[in-house]
Amino acid sequence: MKLLTLNFLTCAVKACKSSSASFPLHPKDCELVSDTIAPNPQLVYNVLPRIDWNALVTTASELGFPTLPATAPTKEELENDEKMMKELHTLLLETSVSEGILVCGNCGHEYRVKEGIANFLLPNHLV
Amino acid sequence: MSRPEDTLPPDLHYNDTEARKYTTSSRIQNIQASMTNRALELLDLTSPALILDVGCGSGLSGEILSSIDPSEGGPHVWVGMDISASMLDVALQRDVEGDLMLADIGQGVPFRAGSFDAAISISAIQWLCNAESSEVSSTGRLSRFFNGLYASLKRGGRAVCQFYPKNEQQRTMISGAAIKAGFGAGILEDDPGTKNSKLYLVLTVGGSADEGTGGDITGVVKGMEGVDVLDARKKHREKGRKEVKKGSKAWILSKKEQMERKGKVVKNSSKYTGRKRHITF
């Protein structure tokens, strides 16, 4: 599961819908893989305004990456800074959680990730 | 021929054998590819988008989304949800680029509000008409799915769902659930009346109400043949206004539903919702 996707994914438990602590999910004991994906700057510009930057900073630090800048770069900054664009592409699209657990900060529910596939099936009483 | 939907739940029907058979059949590959392309035409995306694939299966649609040339507004990045571990397993073996999730769309769509530019679903949502167990009704599963889908799409976003309803009643039940969730809806039928007939539920999320722009269903399907515009939002609202007294419990519940659809955080409803609070000393 790409870090891009993790930045949109929330806890699926019904009671967590009204809690801001149910996003982002917190990676625990995670293994990461990196894939090579062709640069797609238009996609990055498109999703940039929708990225929750604070959540991305949290996720990156929980996964042990060097600290991200406190605020999101603007489209103009990315256009003029090839290195920054490349790094963001690598972080969002090429870095994936392959094994591990995603934990909800509100209810503590643990979602298993196996071979990159997160299991979001819930028992009926949590739906 | 009997419908698989009538005999087994989807995660059991699509087991390892069926998932492999399904994905390697060149007949199925061709049909699914042509429906995916038709859905993409209806989504009308002009630049690389983040797309949710509902009931993505082994990734037959996803492979197309990932391979759209930049000159045609691609490639798109997608996230697929499916309830069958075997189908997802085949997707892994095929090394698809999208992210895969093992999830039941009848339980909802666990993404924050406004996440996706668009959603696509090919040959999947009719499965929601078959309740998994007596504990949960198909109406409840349809409404959780469409409410979740509605919230997860950005304003002005679209969803196109090709589906195989068993009969007129299922067709109405599905489109009705989408409209109730707040979507503008239309149904497009290709090759009507033939055995190759295909139905596409075209859904739009708010945005602009001007006719002819992205947000409105009549603009999306204008000039297309065989389109049935199902935009019942207005009727729904007028009816609601007449019957529901402002401040009543029903009124509060419908306001809360509206807010929830917009992705707002809403307090859980209970038997106390809308009751007068007595002052106690």
Ligand SMILES: C[S@@+](CC[C@H](N)C(=O)[O-])C[C@H]1O[C@@H](n2cnc3c(N)ncnc32)[C@H](O)[C@@H]1O
């Ligand atoms: C006919 S296959 C289509 C797969 C893929 N969309 C394609 O076009 O090749 C139907 C898919 O819907 C999935 N499905 C059925 N019910 C589902 C549910 N409740 N939640 C998620 N996926 C579901 C099945 O597991 C199956 O993979």
